[in-house]
Protein backbone atom coordinates (compact mmCIF):
# COMPACT_ATOMS: atom_id res chain seq x y z
CA UNK A 1 0.00 0.00 0.00
CA UNK A 2 2.70 2.41 1.13
CA UNK A 3 4.90 1.55 -1.79
CA UNK A 4 1.94 2.03 -4.14
CA UNK A 5 1.32 5.42 -2.58
CA UNK A 6 4.99 6.28 -2.97
CA UNK A 7 5.00 5.12 -6.55
CA UNK A 8 1.90 7.17 -7.38
CA UNK A 9 3.30 10.12 -5.45
CA UNK A 10 6.60 9.95 -7.32
CA UNK A 11 4.81 9.59 -10.61
CA UNK A 12 2.65 12.58 -9.76
CA UNK A 13 5.64 14.63 -8.76
CA UNK A 14 7.37 13.65 -11.93
CA UNK A 15 4.37 14.69 -13.98
CA UNK A 16 3.95 17.95 -12.08
CA UNK A 17 7.68 18.53 -12.04
CA UNK A 18 7.88 17.93 -15.76
CA UNK A 19 5.02 20.32 -16.38
CA UNK A 20 6.46 23.07 -14.19
CA UNK A 21 9.85 22.61 -15.77
CA UNK A 22 8.36 22.45 -19.21
CA UNK A 23 7.18 26.07 -19.28
CA UNK A 24 10.65 27.52 -19.01
CA UNK A 25 12.29 24.63 -20.84
CA UNK A 26 10.10 25.19 -23.88
CA UNK A 27 12.57 26.26 -26.56
CA UNK A 28 12.28 29.92 -27.47
CA UNK A 29 14.18 31.71 -30.21
CA UNK A 30 14.68 35.45 -30.58
CA UNK A 31 17.51 35.35 -33.11
CA UNK A 32 16.41 36.03 -36.69
CA UNK A 33 19.34 34.04 -38.13
CA UNK A 34 18.08 30.92 -36.33
CA UNK A 35 14.55 30.91 -37.75
CA UNK A 36 14.24 27.62 -39.65
CA UNK A 37 12.49 27.49 -43.03
CA UNK A 38 8.76 26.76 -42.98
CA UNK A 39 5.96 26.26 -45.48
CA UNK A 40 2.65 28.03 -45.03
CA UNK A 41 -0.72 26.58 -45.94
CA UNK A 42 -2.11 28.33 -49.03
CA UNK A 43 -5.33 30.24 -48.33
CA UNK A 44 -6.20 29.94 -52.00
CA UNK A 45 -6.19 26.14 -52.09
CA UNK A 46 -9.08 24.14 -50.65
CA UNK A 47 -8.26 21.31 -48.24
CA UNK A 48 -8.99 18.85 -51.07
CA UNK A 49 -6.42 20.55 -53.32
CA UNK A 50 -8.73 22.54 -55.60
CA UNK A 51 -7.57 26.09 -56.31
CA UNK A 52 -9.65 29.12 -55.30
CA UNK A 53 -9.96 31.08 -58.52
CA UNK A 54 -12.28 33.96 -57.68
CA UNK A 55 -14.04 35.88 -54.95
CA UNK A 56 -17.11 33.62 -55.15
CA UNK A 57 -15.00 30.50 -54.53
CA UNK A 58 -13.24 32.35 -51.72
CA UNK A 59 -16.53 32.51 -49.82
CA UNK A 60 -16.53 28.70 -49.69
CA UNK A 61 -12.86 28.54 -48.80
CA UNK A 62 -13.49 31.20 -46.16
CA UNK A 63 -16.13 28.99 -44.54
CA UNK A 64 -13.65 26.10 -44.61
CA UNK A 65 -10.89 28.13 -42.92
CA UNK A 66 -13.30 29.47 -40.32
CA UNK A 67 -14.31 25.93 -39.51
CA UNK A 68 -10.64 24.87 -39.21
CA UNK A 69 -10.08 27.70 -36.74
CA UNK A 70 -13.10 26.60 -34.72
CA UNK A 71 -11.96 23.01 -34.66
CA UNK A 72 -8.26 23.46 -34.02
CA UNK A 73 -7.51 26.88 -32.54
CA UNK A 74 -10.14 29.00 -30.80
CA UNK A 75 -12.96 26.47 -30.43
CA UNK A 76 -16.62 26.67 -31.19
CA UNK A 77 -19.19 28.99 -29.64
CA UNK A 78 -21.99 26.92 -28.07
CA UNK A 79 -25.21 26.91 -30.06
CA UNK A 80 -28.37 28.58 -28.82
CA UNK A 81 -26.91 31.35 -26.65
CA UNK A 82 -29.42 34.17 -26.22
CA UNK A 83 -29.30 37.72 -27.51
CA UNK A 84 -30.52 39.75 -24.58
CA UNK A 85 -31.87 43.26 -24.76
CA UNK A 86 -29.46 45.96 -23.68
CA UNK A 87 -30.47 48.63 -21.17
CA UNK A 88 -29.04 52.13 -21.18
CA UNK A 89 -28.55 52.65 -17.45
CA UNK A 90 -27.21 56.19 -17.60
CA UNK A 91 -26.78 58.99 -20.11
CA UNK A 92 -24.92 62.24 -19.45
CA UNK A 93 -24.80 64.84 -22.21
CA UNK A 94 -22.22 66.91 -20.44
CA UNK A 95 -19.39 64.43 -19.96
CA UNK A 96 -15.68 65.25 -20.33
CA UNK A 97 -16.28 68.95 -19.94
CA UNK A 98 -19.11 69.00 -22.46
CA UNK A 99 -17.12 67.31 -25.23
CA UNK A 100 -19.08 64.07 -25.04
CA UNK A 101 -22.21 62.21 -24.17
CA UNK A 102 -21.40 59.33 -21.89
CA UNK A 103 -23.70 56.31 -21.96
CA UNK A 104 -23.51 53.24 -19.76
CA UNK A 105 -25.15 50.17 -21.23
CA UNK A 106 -25.84 46.90 -19.49
CA UNK A 107 -26.13 43.73 -21.59
CA UNK A 108 -26.94 40.43 -19.86
CA UNK A 109 -25.15 37.63 -21.70
CA UNK A 110 -27.24 34.62 -20.71
CA UNK A 111 -30.86 33.81 -19.90
CA UNK A 112 -30.58 34.79 -16.25
CA UNK A 113 -30.35 38.55 -15.88
CA UNK A 114 -28.24 38.08 -12.77
CA UNK A 115 -25.63 36.08 -14.69
CA UNK A 116 -22.60 37.41 -16.60
CA UNK A 117 -23.19 40.75 -18.30
CA UNK A 118 -21.34 43.39 -20.28
CA UNK A 119 -21.09 46.92 -18.97
CA UNK A 120 -20.40 49.01 -22.06
CA UNK A 121 -18.96 52.48 -21.63
CA UNK A 122 -19.78 54.59 -24.69
CA UNK A 123 -18.62 58.13 -25.40
CA UNK A 124 -20.21 60.01 -28.30
CA UNK A 125 -18.78 63.28 -29.64
CA UNK A 126 -21.29 66.08 -28.95
CA UNK A 127 -20.01 67.99 -31.98
CA UNK A 128 -21.41 65.33 -34.34
CA UNK A 129 -24.38 66.28 -36.51
CA UNK A 130 -24.99 62.77 -37.81
CA UNK A 131 -24.34 59.15 -36.76
CA UNK A 132 -20.63 58.65 -36.19
CA UNK A 133 -18.22 55.80 -36.86
CA UNK A 134 -17.03 54.07 -33.70
CA UNK A 135 -14.18 52.10 -32.20
CA UNK A 136 -15.10 49.25 -29.89
CA UNK A 137 -12.64 47.25 -27.85
CA UNK A 138 -11.95 45.64 -24.53
CA UNK A 139 -9.86 47.15 -21.79
CA UNK A 140 -7.65 45.19 -19.37
CA UNK A 141 -8.45 46.80 -16.03
CA UNK A 142 -12.08 47.92 -16.02
CA UNK A 143 -13.95 50.78 -17.69
CA UNK A 144 -13.02 53.07 -14.81
CA UNK A 145 -9.36 52.45 -15.72
CA UNK A 146 -9.56 54.03 -19.19
CA UNK A 147 -10.43 57.52 -17.90
CA UNK A 148 -10.40 59.68 -14.80
CA UNK A 149 -14.04 60.62 -15.54
CA UNK A 150 -15.67 60.14 -12.12
CA UNK A 151 -18.99 59.27 -13.79
CA UNK A 152 -17.70 55.85 -14.83
CA UNK A 153 -18.61 53.20 -12.25
CA UNK A 154 -15.90 50.87 -10.96
CA UNK A 155 -15.84 47.49 -12.69
CA UNK A 156 -17.74 44.79 -10.82
CA UNK A 157 -15.89 41.74 -12.16
CA UNK A 158 -12.72 40.02 -10.97
CA UNK A 159 -9.56 42.01 -11.78
CA UNK A 160 -6.00 40.72 -11.88
CA UNK A 161 -3.86 41.96 -9.01
CA UNK A 162 -1.28 44.43 -10.27
CA UNK A 163 0.53 46.49 -7.73
CA UNK A 164 1.19 49.28 -10.23
CA UNK A 165 -2.60 49.60 -10.62
CA UNK A 166 -3.23 49.36 -6.86
CA UNK A 167 -5.25 46.17 -7.22
CA UNK A 168 -4.39 43.66 -4.49
CA UNK A 169 -7.62 41.76 -3.78
CA UNK A 170 -8.97 41.27 -7.31
CA UNK A 171 -11.49 44.06 -6.74
CA UNK A 172 -11.60 47.47 -8.47
CA UNK A 173 -11.01 50.55 -6.38
CA UNK A 174 -10.87 54.34 -6.75
CA UNK A 175 -7.08 54.36 -6.75
CA UNK A 176 -7.00 52.40 -9.98
CA UNK A 177 -9.25 54.89 -11.79
CA UNK A 178 -7.47 56.06 -14.94
CA UNK A 179 -4.59 53.58 -14.66
CA UNK A 180 -5.06 52.49 -18.29
CA UNK A 181 -5.86 55.95 -19.69
CA UNK A 182 -2.70 56.18 -21.80
CA UNK A 183 -4.05 53.34 -23.96
CA UNK A 184 -7.37 55.18 -24.48
CA UNK A 185 -6.88 58.79 -25.67
CA UNK A 186 -10.64 59.30 -25.51
CA UNK A 187 -10.79 63.09 -25.92
CA UNK A 188 -8.52 62.89 -28.95
CA UNK A 189 -10.60 60.13 -30.53
CA UNK A 190 -13.80 62.12 -29.96
CA UNK A 191 -12.21 65.25 -31.39
CA UNK A 192 -11.50 63.31 -34.57
CA UNK A 193 -15.19 62.51 -34.91
CA UNK A 194 -15.33 58.96 -33.61
CA UNK A 195 -17.31 57.38 -30.82
CA UNK A 196 -15.47 55.08 -28.41
CA UNK A 197 -17.04 52.04 -26.79
CA UNK A 198 -15.11 49.95 -24.33
CA UNK A 199 -15.86 46.99 -22.09
CA UNK A 200 -13.87 45.30 -19.37
CA UNK A 201 -12.84 41.88 -20.73
CA UNK A 202 -13.21 40.39 -17.25
CA UNK A 203 -16.98 40.93 -17.55
CA UNK A 204 -16.91 37.99 -19.94
CA UNK A 205 -14.18 35.85 -18.43
CA UNK A 206 -11.82 36.27 -15.50
CA UNK A 207 -8.41 35.78 -17.11
CA UNK A 208 -6.85 32.84 -15.30
CA UNK A 209 -6.89 29.10 -15.93
CA UNK A 210 -9.94 28.38 -13.76
CA UNK A 211 -11.56 31.77 -14.37
CA UNK A 212 -14.19 30.24 -16.66
CA UNK A 213 -15.86 28.70 -13.61
CA UNK A 214 -16.96 32.11 -12.39
CA UNK A 215 -17.61 33.51 -15.86
CA UNK A 216 -19.61 33.17 -19.05
CA UNK A 217 -18.16 29.83 -20.17
CA UNK A 218 -18.98 28.23 -16.84
CA UNK A 219 -22.47 29.72 -16.72
CA UNK A 220 -23.18 28.62 -20.30
CA UNK A 221 -21.74 25.09 -19.94
CA UNK A 222 -24.06 22.14 -19.50
CA UNK A 223 -21.95 20.74 -16.70
CA UNK A 224 -21.58 24.11 -14.96
CA UNK A 225 -18.33 24.36 -13.04
CA UNK A 226 -17.78 20.60 -13.40
CA UNK A 227 -17.92 20.88 -17.15
CA UNK A 228 -15.26 19.02 -19.10
CA UNK A 229 -14.60 20.91 -22.31
CA UNK A 230 -14.60 18.94 -25.56
CA UNK A 231 -11.46 19.52 -27.67
CA UNK A 232 -13.28 21.95 -29.94
CA UNK A 233 -15.30 23.89 -27.36
CA UNK A 234 -14.56 27.58 -27.02
CA UNK A 235 -11.72 28.93 -24.95
CA UNK A 236 -11.52 32.36 -23.33
CA UNK A 237 -10.63 34.10 -26.60
CA UNK A 238 -13.76 32.59 -28.13
CA UNK A 239 -15.86 33.86 -25.23
CA UNK A 240 -14.32 37.33 -25.33
CA UNK A 241 -14.92 37.50 -29.09
CA UNK A 242 -18.53 36.54 -28.64
CA UNK A 243 -18.88 39.34 -26.11
CA UNK A 244 -17.66 41.85 -28.70
CA UNK A 245 -20.43 40.73 -31.01
CA UNK A 246 -22.96 41.38 -28.25
CA UNK A 247 -21.56 44.89 -27.90
CA UNK A 248 -21.96 45.22 -31.67
CA UNK A 249 -25.63 44.18 -31.33
CA UNK A 250 -26.11 47.20 -29.12
CA UNK A 251 -24.10 49.63 -31.26
CA UNK A 252 -26.26 48.74 -34.25
CA UNK A 253 -29.30 49.96 -32.35
CA UNK A 254 -27.84 53.25 -31.10
CA UNK A 255 -28.99 55.97 -33.49
CA UNK A 256 -25.97 58.16 -32.66
CA UNK A 257 -23.62 55.47 -34.03
CA UNK A 258 -23.28 54.41 -37.66
CA UNK A 259 -23.46 50.64 -37.22
CA UNK A 260 -21.94 50.12 -40.67
CA UNK A 261 -18.76 51.92 -39.60
CA UNK A 262 -17.68 50.15 -36.44
CA UNK A 263 -14.01 49.22 -36.01
CA UNK A 264 -13.02 46.56 -33.50
CA UNK A 265 -9.70 47.15 -31.76
CA UNK A 266 -7.63 45.13 -29.31
CA UNK A 267 -4.15 45.04 -27.86
CA UNK A 268 -2.14 41.88 -27.33
CA UNK A 269 -4.38 39.03 -26.06
CA UNK A 270 -7.24 41.37 -26.86
CA UNK A 271 -5.78 41.86 -30.34
CA UNK A 272 -5.99 38.09 -30.83
CA UNK A 273 -9.57 38.50 -29.65
CA UNK A 274 -10.41 41.32 -32.06
CA UNK A 275 -9.11 39.24 -34.98
CA UNK A 276 -11.23 36.25 -34.00
CA UNK A 277 -14.24 38.54 -33.47
CA UNK A 278 -13.71 40.16 -36.87
CA UNK A 279 -13.34 36.76 -38.52
CA UNK A 280 -16.61 35.46 -37.13
CA UNK A 281 -18.67 38.61 -37.28
CA UNK A 282 -18.55 40.50 -40.56
CA UNK A 283 -20.48 43.42 -39.11
CA UNK A 284 -17.12 44.76 -37.88
CA UNK A 285 -16.19 47.01 -40.78
CA UNK A 286 -12.53 47.35 -39.77
CA UNK A 287 -10.39 45.10 -37.59
CA UNK A 288 -7.34 46.26 -35.64
CA UNK A 289 -4.83 43.95 -33.97
CA UNK A 290 -2.27 45.89 -31.94
CA UNK A 291 0.78 43.73 -31.11
CA UNK A 292 -1.37 40.61 -31.09
CA UNK A 293 1.57 38.19 -31.44
CA UNK A 294 1.21 34.43 -31.11
CA UNK A 295 -2.35 33.28 -31.72
CA UNK A 296 -2.98 36.73 -33.24
CA UNK A 297 -1.35 38.14 -36.36
CA UNK A 298 2.07 36.45 -35.97
CA UNK A 299 2.75 33.36 -38.06
CA UNK A 300 2.72 30.28 -35.83
CA UNK A 301 5.15 28.39 -38.06
CA UNK A 302 7.86 31.03 -37.64
CA UNK A 303 9.98 30.02 -34.68
CA UNK A 304 10.51 33.42 -33.11
CA UNK A 305 9.25 34.80 -29.79
CA UNK A 306 6.28 33.11 -28.17
CA UNK A 307 5.29 29.74 -29.59
CA UNK A 308 2.13 27.62 -29.69
CA UNK A 309 3.60 25.37 -27.04
CA UNK A 310 4.57 28.22 -24.75
CA UNK A 311 1.25 30.06 -25.04
CA UNK A 312 -0.68 26.87 -24.31
CA UNK A 313 1.50 26.19 -21.28
CA UNK A 314 1.19 29.72 -19.88
CA UNK A 315 -2.43 30.38 -20.82
CA UNK A 316 -4.15 26.99 -21.12
CA UNK A 317 -7.59 28.60 -21.06
CA UNK A 318 -7.21 30.93 -24.05
CA UNK A 319 -7.52 28.42 -26.89
CA UNK A 320 -9.49 25.22 -27.37
CA UNK A 321 -8.21 21.88 -26.09
CA UNK A 322 -7.23 20.61 -29.51
CA UNK A 323 -4.79 23.49 -30.04
CA UNK A 324 -2.53 21.75 -27.50
CA UNK A 325 -2.07 18.87 -29.98
CA UNK A 326 0.17 21.21 -31.97
CA UNK A 327 2.49 22.22 -29.14
CA UNK A 328 5.38 20.23 -30.53
CA UNK A 329 4.14 19.90 -34.08
CA UNK A 330 3.11 23.28 -35.43
CA UNK A 331 3.48 22.21 -39.10
CA UNK A 332 0.56 19.82 -38.55
CA UNK A 333 -1.74 22.74 -37.75
CA UNK A 334 -4.04 23.00 -40.78
CA UNK A 335 -4.03 26.82 -40.71
CA UNK A 336 -1.64 29.67 -40.06
CA UNK A 337 -2.35 33.23 -39.03
CA UNK A 338 -2.19 34.87 -42.48
CA UNK A 339 -5.38 32.90 -43.10
CA UNK A 340 -7.02 34.40 -40.03
CA UNK A 341 -6.16 37.87 -41.33
CA UNK A 342 -7.45 36.87 -44.77
CA UNK A 343 -10.83 36.09 -43.19
CA UNK A 344 -11.33 39.87 -42.86
CA UNK A 345 -11.18 40.33 -46.67
CA UNK A 346 -12.35 42.42 -48.36
CA UNK A 347 -12.75 44.55 -45.22
CA UNK A 348 -9.85 46.72 -44.11
CA UNK A 349 -7.60 45.23 -41.45
CA UNK A 350 -4.67 46.77 -39.56
CA UNK A 351 -1.81 44.86 -37.93
CA UNK A 352 0.75 46.67 -35.79
CA UNK A 353 3.97 45.83 -33.98
CA UNK A 354 6.43 47.48 -31.63
CA UNK A 355 10.18 47.30 -32.11
CA UNK A 356 10.99 46.13 -28.58
CA UNK A 357 8.12 43.63 -28.49
CA UNK A 358 10.15 40.64 -29.69
CA UNK A 359 7.88 38.26 -27.79
CA UNK A 360 5.07 39.09 -30.25
CA UNK A 361 7.42 38.56 -33.24
CA UNK A 362 7.04 41.83 -35.22
CA UNK A 363 8.32 40.25 -38.44
CA UNK A 364 5.92 37.35 -37.99
CA UNK A 365 3.07 39.84 -37.57
CA UNK A 366 4.13 41.68 -40.71
CA UNK A 367 4.36 38.41 -42.64
CA UNK A 368 0.94 37.35 -41.37
CA UNK A 369 -0.45 40.49 -42.99
CA UNK A 370 1.75 40.10 -46.10
CA UNK A 371 0.61 36.55 -46.84
CA UNK A 372 -3.05 37.59 -46.59
CA UNK A 373 -2.55 39.80 -49.65
CA UNK A 374 -3.44 37.21 -52.33
CA UNK A 375 -6.94 36.96 -50.86
CA UNK A 376 -7.38 40.74 -50.98
CA UNK A 377 -6.13 40.67 -54.56
CA UNK A 378 -9.07 38.40 -55.46
CA UNK A 379 -11.29 41.35 -54.58
CA UNK A 380 -9.13 43.76 -56.55
CA UNK A 381 -7.91 45.24 -53.27
CA UNK A 382 -4.45 46.56 -52.75
CA UNK A 383 -2.94 44.88 -49.66
CA UNK A 384 0.15 46.21 -47.90
CA UNK A 385 1.84 47.50 -51.02
CA UNK A 386 5.37 46.81 -49.77
CA UNK A 387 7.58 43.78 -50.28
CA UNK A 388 9.31 43.89 -46.93
CA UNK A 389 8.89 45.34 -43.49
CA UNK A 390 8.81 49.12 -43.45
CA UNK A 391 11.17 51.18 -41.29
CA UNK A 392 9.99 52.01 -37.78
CA UNK A 393 7.31 54.70 -37.47
CA UNK A 394 6.51 54.47 -41.18
CA UNK A 395 2.95 53.20 -41.62
CA UNK A 396 2.16 51.44 -44.90
CA UNK A 397 -0.79 49.82 -46.54
CA UNK A 398 -3.82 49.92 -48.75
CA UNK A 399 -6.62 47.75 -47.44
CA UNK A 400 -4.20 46.00 -45.09
CA UNK A 401 -2.46 48.50 -42.83
CA UNK A 402 0.77 47.89 -40.95
CA UNK A 403 3.26 49.78 -38.83
CA UNK A 404 6.06 48.98 -36.46
CA UNK A 405 6.70 51.79 -34.03
CA UNK A 406 9.60 52.36 -31.70
CA UNK A 407 9.08 51.36 -28.11
CA UNK A 408 7.65 48.54 -26.11
CA UNK A 409 4.55 46.40 -25.90
CA UNK A 410 1.66 48.82 -25.39
CA UNK A 411 -1.26 50.55 -27.08
CA UNK A 412 -0.19 54.17 -27.48
CA UNK A 413 -1.45 57.49 -28.82
CA UNK A 414 0.82 56.96 -31.84
CA UNK A 415 -0.94 53.67 -32.59
CA UNK A 416 -4.37 55.31 -32.26
CA UNK A 417 -3.35 58.10 -34.63
CA UNK A 418 -2.47 55.56 -37.31
CA UNK A 419 -5.73 53.65 -36.73
CA UNK A 420 -7.79 56.82 -37.00
CA UNK A 421 -6.06 57.93 -40.19
CA UNK A 422 -6.63 54.45 -41.61
CA UNK A 423 -10.28 54.57 -40.50
CA UNK A 424 -10.65 58.05 -42.04
CA UNK A 425 -9.65 56.48 -45.36
CA UNK A 426 -11.62 53.28 -45.10
CA UNK A 427 -14.69 53.86 -42.96
CA UNK A 428 -16.21 56.31 -45.35
CA UNK A 429 -19.97 56.44 -45.58
CA UNK A 430 -21.57 54.36 -48.30
CA UNK A 431 -21.50 56.34 -51.51
CA UNK A 432 -18.87 58.80 -50.35
Ligand code: GCU
Pocket residue numbers: 267268269270291292293294306311314359
Ligand atom coordinates in the same frame (compact mmCIF):
# COMPACT_ATOMS: atom_id res chain seq x y z
C1 GCU B 1 1.68 37.58 -22.61
C2 GCU B 1 1.38 36.53 -23.65
C3 GCU B 1 1.02 37.15 -25.00
C4 GCU B 1 -0.05 38.19 -24.83
C5 GCU B 1 0.38 39.18 -23.78
C6 GCU B 1 -0.68 40.24 -23.45
O1 GCU B 1 2.88 38.20 -22.91
O2 GCU B 1 2.49 35.68 -23.74
O3 GCU B 1 0.57 36.16 -25.89
O4 GCU B 1 -0.32 38.80 -26.05
O5 GCU B 1 0.63 38.51 -22.57
O6 GCU B 1 -1.85 40.02 -23.63
O7 GCU B 1 -0.26 41.32 -22.97
